[in-house]
Amino acid sequence: MHTIHILGLGAGDLLQLPLGVYRTLKEADPLYLRTAEHPVVKELETEGLRYESFDAIYEKHDDFAPVYQEIAETLIALAENGPVYYAVPGHPLVAEQTVQFLIEAEQAGRCTLSIAGGQSFLDAIFGALRIDPIEGFRLVDGTGLDSNRLNMTDHLLIAQVYDQFSASEVKLSLMEKYPDDYPVTIVTAAGAASERLRTVPLHALDRSAEIDNLTTVYVPPVTEQTQRLKEWQTFRDIIAKLRSPEGCPWDREQTHESLRPYLLEEAHELLQAIEEEDDEAIAEELGDVLLQVFLHAQIGQDSGYFQLEDILEAISDKMIRRHPHVFGDVEVASAGEVVDNWQAIKQQEKPASESLLDGQDRSSSSLLTSYNYQKKAAKVGFTWKDADGAWAKFEEELQEFKDEVANGSKDQQLDEFGDLLFTLVNLARFYGLSPEQAMVQANRKFRTRFLHVERRAKEGGHTFSDYTLDQLDSFWNEAKAGHGEDENHETR
Incomplete structure (x- = not known):
């Protein structure tokens, strides 16, 4: 198993190539290039550079991942016969997936690597755009861009935007968060003599003629809060402002207890929107419910007891723990088995209780408390075998209530009316209905x-x-x- 020597061609022309890398390239035999489409290669060809490129592999696959995987496997196989030299654009450890595959192979004992850097395209990009990366930046791959993972306050650099189709995909992903007319800059051949910068509105990104394999798209930070309304942090900042001394007197006065009726009200309005199958109303009502969650989280943070991160950690941990068939090695054959596993794990998490009814009280709803009690009792067999028994009990309780209305005291009438309501809840349970x-x-x-x-x-x-x-x-x-x-x- 011989060494694969990986060289970086840098981001610009031959004058920016380190002397050591230049000499190694001149003497390398055999020399393989991920792609020959690079300014340094064109200049070295005039000096008699001999190489073999992997450009043909790109034509064999529809996606980049199998291309890079095949290149890595080819290099590993070639290294069995002697040392191999492999050159890539930029720096080998910056946005170079073939090198990452080779590093994984080295960690598995399949090859050994030697890495010599060239100038990263990031240095040239920062210089071209006149930005300081310490302000916060993120480099992402345009072929797998996920707008949900972007922070709109960062300097955003998008690599692998190599043609109109990939630019269109990037544009559509960005427009899920950024305004359609937000200015973005197309940087081509950064650091080279042919360096070009062009700023266009986001919606015109894929209509630019200046897009090739040396293109990087730059999205500047969004400074206006009103343009960052799709960011979680923006909403969190709004709630914190409302609760601050400079905020809203009403919001500052709220407590967990005072907000309870609003949470119930918003939850019921969401249920109504769902029942009416009104998507716009569902989105709006989900926002109102989310407002309650963020308010409670901010109150917890203001009091020093917990904050939003604690809530996220708790629920994320619970979801992973209670879904071992997704995040572990447990196998299930049906949704019923999922429910059984969930309940078994839940029982293990909770301390042993003295009664099956412990934890079933719902102070916000006596109907829901009654439903929970009866459901728990039914699970251990304390119920009628069918709805006929529940109907008979309802008739019995109805007559007892009528008798108390005719002759009983208010306390007795109240007691019997409660029994009557309890039997109605039981009937709802038998028919799979929510009394609430x-x-x-x-x-x-x-x-x-x-x-x-x-x-x-x-x-x-x-x-x-x-x-x-x-x-x-x-x-x-x-x-x-x-x-x-x-x-x-x-x-x-």
């Missing part, structure tokens, strides 16, 4: 229909007391038949 959601829908339906009754009463120029119950009930039946539903939609 059912009550939400019933309240919304009543509001919509009553608004129609109010409007009809006003149309007659009278007050409610001027109408008989039968007349008001006729208005109600109109709403029930569907009249007035659309015009009342905006009031929901």
Whole structure:
């Protein structure tokens, strides 16, 4: 197993090539190039440079990964017969995937490497753009750009933008976060005598004629907060500002306890949007729910108890831990097995409780607490075998409530009415219904229909007391038949 000597051709012309690398290139035999499309190669050809390039491999594959993998494997095979010299553009350790594959092979004991640097294209880029990297920059591969991983306050350099198609892909990814007219700079042949810079609006990136294999796209930091509204950190900064001494008096006064009703309200509005299959409303209501999460996180940070990172760590750890079939080596055959594993892992995480009902209370909803209690009891067999038993119990509790209404005290009536509601929750469980959601829908339906009754009463120029119950009930039946539903939609 002989050594693969890796050389960097630099980012510019022959004058910028280190003397040691120049001499090695002149004497290298055999010499392989990832690509011959480089200014240094053109100049060395006039001095009789002999080489073999891997440009033909690019024509064999649709993606870059198999190209780079094949080049690396070819070099490893060639090194079995003697030392091999391999030259790449720029610096071998900057944005050079073939070298990364070779390093992995070296770590696996399949080859040995010797790396000699040339000037990185980053040096030339920083000089051309007149930017200081200490301000924060990120170098990314344009062939696999993920806008969700970009920080809009960084200097962003995008390599591997080599033609109009790749420029189009980069443009579409960037437009998921950046404004369509945001200025971006196309840098071609940075550091060489033919260096060119051209600034265009983002939407015109793929229509530039100055794009080739020596192109890097530069996206400057976004300084205006109003242009960074798709950044998580921007939203976090907004909430922190609202809670600051210079912020909003109302937001500063809020506590975990005072925000509880708003979280419930926003959650129900989200459920309503989901039920109505209104995508725009779902996005808006998810934002309102997210606002509550960020407010609670900021309150925790202001109090010194926890912050957003602690929340993220806790939920990320839980998702990884409870999905061993995704993040581990556990195998499952169905969604049912996933649920069983989830519950088993959850039991291991929780300290042993004295009762199955421990942890099932929901202070925000007595209906949900009742549902949770009955579901837990049913899991150990404490329930009727079918809905018939639940119906019989409902009839029994209904009669007992009627008896107490006729002869009992208020406390006895309240007790029996609670039992009646409890049996209704049990019926909902048997039929796979959410009693909480059912009550939400019933309240919304009543509001919509009553608004129609109010409007009809006003149309007659009278007050409610001027109408008989039968007349008001006729208005109600109109709403029930569907009249007035659309015009009342905006009031929901």
